[in-house]
Amino acid sequence: IPALLGLALALASLLPAAGARRSQDLHCGACRALVDELEWEIAQVDPRKTIQMGSFRINPDGSQSVVEVPYARSEAHLTELLERVCEKMKEYGERLDPSTQRKSYVRVISHDGTKMDLSGLKFDGDVTSSLKFACESIAEEYEDELIEFLSHEAENVKDRLCSKRTDLCDHALHIPHDEL
Numbered sequence: 001i002p003a004l005l006g007l008a009l010a011l012a013s014l015l016p017a018a019g020a021r022r023s024q025d026l027h028c029g030a031c032r033a034l035v036d037e038l039e040w041e042i043a044q045v046d047p048r049k050t051i052q053m054g055s056f057r058i059n060p061d062g063s064q065s066v067v068e069v070p071y072a073r074s075e076a077h078l079t080e081l082l083e084r085v086c087e088k089m090k091e092y093g094e095r096l097d098p099s100t101q102r103k104s105y106v107r108v109i110s111h112d113g114t115k116m117d118l119s120g121l122k123f124d125g126d127v128t129s130s131l132k133f134a135c136e137s138i139a140e141e142y143e144d145e146l147i148e149f150l151s152h153e154a155e156n157v158k159d160r161l162c163s164k165r166t167d168l169c170d171h172a173l174h175i176p177h178d179e180l
């Protein structure tokens with residue numbers, strides 16, 4: 001009986017770690033999906049479209065300090081995107097890696113209508129609502145960082161934001177880059 005008790009205690013001590021890993025997988029996946037969706041939305045904007053930024057006050061010399069910046073990466077556009085981008089999480093499913101038992105999140109509906117590989121995907125309301133909630137939490141908590149990274153054409157935003165800046169994916173610095 002003492003051996004059984006020891007085994008039960010050992011198994012019980014592993015449960016919080018598994019739950020923490022599931023939560024980390026979810027938040028990492030949500031961060032990576034969020035960045036993918038934002039980058040895709042930015043790419044859809046006509047690069048010639050601009051927005052006026054700066055002060056609309058008249059300077060003493062009669063001039064105004066207004067500059068035109070590309071709309072796609074403007075703070076106004078990025079803020080607007082952040083308010084609605086997490087709705088896209090309903091287009092994602094969960095894939096469990098059989099060798100590592102890690103969960104990742106992939107699109108089940110492509111942006112351009114091409115057929116997606118849905119083998120081994122779990123796609124249901126629990127997955128999408130959890131992913132959407134995690135996405136909204138990340139968008140709110142890291143809004144300034146997201147705008148900072150995406151307002152400039154930065155390389156590897158997913159890795160830089162989700163792994164290095166936020167530690168949401170500290171286990172995943174080398175997750176393969178998926179293409180949308």
